[in-house]
Amino acid sequence: xxxxxxxxxxxxxxxxxxxxxxxxxxxxxxTLYWYQQILGQGPKLLIQFQNNGVVDxxxxxxxxxxxxxxxxxxxxxxxxxxxxxxxxxxxxxxSPTSGRYNEQFFGPGTRLTVL
Amino acid sequence: xxxxxxxxxxxxxxxxxxxxxxxxxSDRGSQSFFWYRQYSGKSxxxxxxxxxxxxxxxxxxxxxxxxxxxYVSLLIRDSQPSDSATYLCAVRSYMSNxxxxxxxxxxxxxxxxxx
Numbered sequence: 001x002x003x004x005x006x007x008x009x010x011x012x013x014x015x016x017x018x019x020x021x022x023x024x025x026x027x028x029x030x031t032l033y034w035y036q037q038i039l040g041q042g043p044k045l046l047i048q049f050q051n052n053g054v055v056d057x058x059x060x061x062x063x064x065x066x067x068x069x070x071x072x073x074x075x076x077x078x079x080x081x082x083x084x085x086x087x088x089x090x091x092x093x094x095s096p097t098s099g100r101y102n103e104q105f106f107g108p109g110t111r112l113t114v115l
Numbered sequence: 116x117x118x119x120x121x122x123x124x125x126x127x128x129x130x131x132x133x134x135x136x137x138x139x140x141s142d143r144g145s146q147s148f149f150w151y152r153q154y155s156g157k158s159x160x161x162x163x164x165x166x167x168x169x170x171x172x173x174x175x176x177x178x179x180x181x182x183x184x185x186y187v188s189l190l191i192r193d194s195q196p197s198d199s200a201t202y203l204c205a206v207r208s209y210m211s212n213x214x215x216x217x218x219x220x221x222x223x224x225x226x227x228x229x230x
Contacts, residue, residue, distance in 0.1 A: 040123075040222070041222050041223075042119075042121075042203050042205075042220030042221050042222045042223050043159065043203075043220050044220070045217065045218065045219070048217065056217060091158055091159075102147060102149075102164055102207070103161050103164075104161070104218065106158035106159050106160070107158060108157075108158055109158050
């Protein structure tokens with residue numbers, strides 16, 4: 001079974017620029033998550049999708065961050081404009097709704113550096 | 116704010132010894148508790164989860180849960196240098212819309228196993 005795919009793996013931008021990340025979850029996984037992990041901290045949930053609907057975006061800075069999962073499969077996370085404090089690893093994860101539903105499977109992450 | 120607290124470490128243990136990691140959480144309604152391992156530069160991977168009070172063993176790992184004290188721990192027996200990593204405690208909270216599982220992560224404990 002293929003894992004969660006993310007791209008790009010690394011991105012360096014200047015503050016006030018825009019950036020977008022892409023995630024393709026494990027086939028058949030209905031739930032998709034975006035996490036932000038700042039160096040030395042645990043992952044923080046930004047947004048959670050169930051199919052193509054948002055079920056939790058309470059910690060998403062909506063003035064600059066947006067995310068979509070239009071067809072209930074892959075997803076994009078956008079930051080516009082970026083700030084220095086957005087430098088982090090952005091992790092995408094997915095989980096099924098049955099079977100191993102307790103487990104979240106993480107992608108390799110995208111490391112963002114904002115200069 | 117639902118919190119999960121861990122000692123950041125590093126926890127230094129000699130090879131072959133037992134590593135003991137602790138985690139406390141604030142939400143009494145939490146249902147399930149997870150331990151993830153994260154190697155430097157990699158994404159988290161699930162080690163085990165527990166949802167009933169008591170001990171749960173899986174190979175060299177034992178998770179212990181005490182809901183009354185809001186405390187969960189992880190023991191690593193016969194520690195190996197390959198166990199050197201950051202261990203993340205995560206707590207599952209009930210979502211009123213019953214849409215999958217929401218995890219809140221602690222900051223992680225860095226473990227160093229010295230040969």
